[in-house]
Amino acid sequence: MSYAVKEIFLTLQGEGxxxxxxxxxxxxxxxxxxxxxxxxxGNAICRFCDxxxxxxxxxxxxxxxxxxxxxxxxxxxxxxxEADRYVVLTGGEPMLQLDADLxxxxxxxxxMIAVESNGTIxxxxxxxxxxxxxxxxxxxxxxxxDELKLVWPxxxxxxxxxxxxxxxxxxxxxxxxxxGTAEGSDSNAHRDAAVALVMERPHWRxxxxxxxxxxxx
Numbered sequence: 001m002s003y004a005v006k007e008i009f010l011t012l013q014g015e016g017x018x019x020x021x022x023x024x025x026x027x028x029x030x031x032x033x034x035x036x037x038x039x040x041x042g043n044a045i046c047r048f049c050d051x052x053x054x055x056x057x058x059x060x061x062x063x064x065x066x067x068x069x070x071x072x073x074x075x076x077x078x079x080x081x082e083a084d085r086y087v088v089l090t091g092g093e094p095m096l097q098l099d100a101d102l103x104x105x106x107x108x109x110x111x112m113i114a115v116e117s118n119g120t121i122x123x124x125x126x127x128x129x130x131x132x133x134x135x136x137x138x139x140x141x142x143x144x145x146d147e148l149k150l151v152w153p154x155x156x157x158x159x160x161x162x163x164x165x166x167x168x169x170x171x172x173x174x175x176x177x178x179x180g181t182a183e184g185s186d187s188n189a190h191r192d193a194a195v196a197l198v199m200e201r202p203h204w205r206x207x208x209x210x211x212x213x214x215x216x217x
Contacts, residue, residue, distance in 0.1 A: 007058025014211025053092035071105035
């Protein structure tokens with residue numbers, strides 16, 4: 001199959017348990033919870049996304065004819081040899097396009113494969129680090145992995161949902177303050193709400209968007 005990719009770029013992982021790690025980000029175009037168009041945001045399941053995943057016009061983006069072509073582009077972006085290669089497949093929603101062929105092609109090139117997904121589509125086997133981030137009132141079918149990252153606050157989520165999340169099979173459970181720019185709301189209030197939740201519920205740890213503080217993509 002071919003792959004529609006918004007962008008491919010080298011940076012540091014800014015969020016979660018792998019924060020600070022050198023990584024190639026491959027952002028797939030498209031999502032199943034929002035079209036990416038501002039006029040549709042108010043009616044979307046996920047209304048606070050802060051990422052541009054529409055089209056294939058970003059750095060390194062395009063239509064890749066097959067898994068080898070995309071894996072070669074990701075390897076070229078890494079650029080410094082074959083040691084400790086790490087790629088983050090994200091979106092949008094990467095599970096709309098990720099398949100066994102791409103997993104195999106990236107492993108063949110020595111990459112550890114991380115995926116950041118909203119969890120509404122079951123994960124493809126072979127992922128090395130799986131991060132699930134539930135959004136709004138969506139139905140999450142992928143209830144196990146390495147990292148559960150909850151953007152907070154979300155008005156659709158209450159204490160009962162947090163209790164449910166705490167029972168899911170993830171090694172790391174993280175609370176991340178919602179980006180205030182997405183809805184024109186208060187970043188400081190979101191930060192305070194996230195800190196308060198962690199103080200009340202020790203299952204969770206705080207995750208910050210370090211790449212934004214550092215001015216990285």
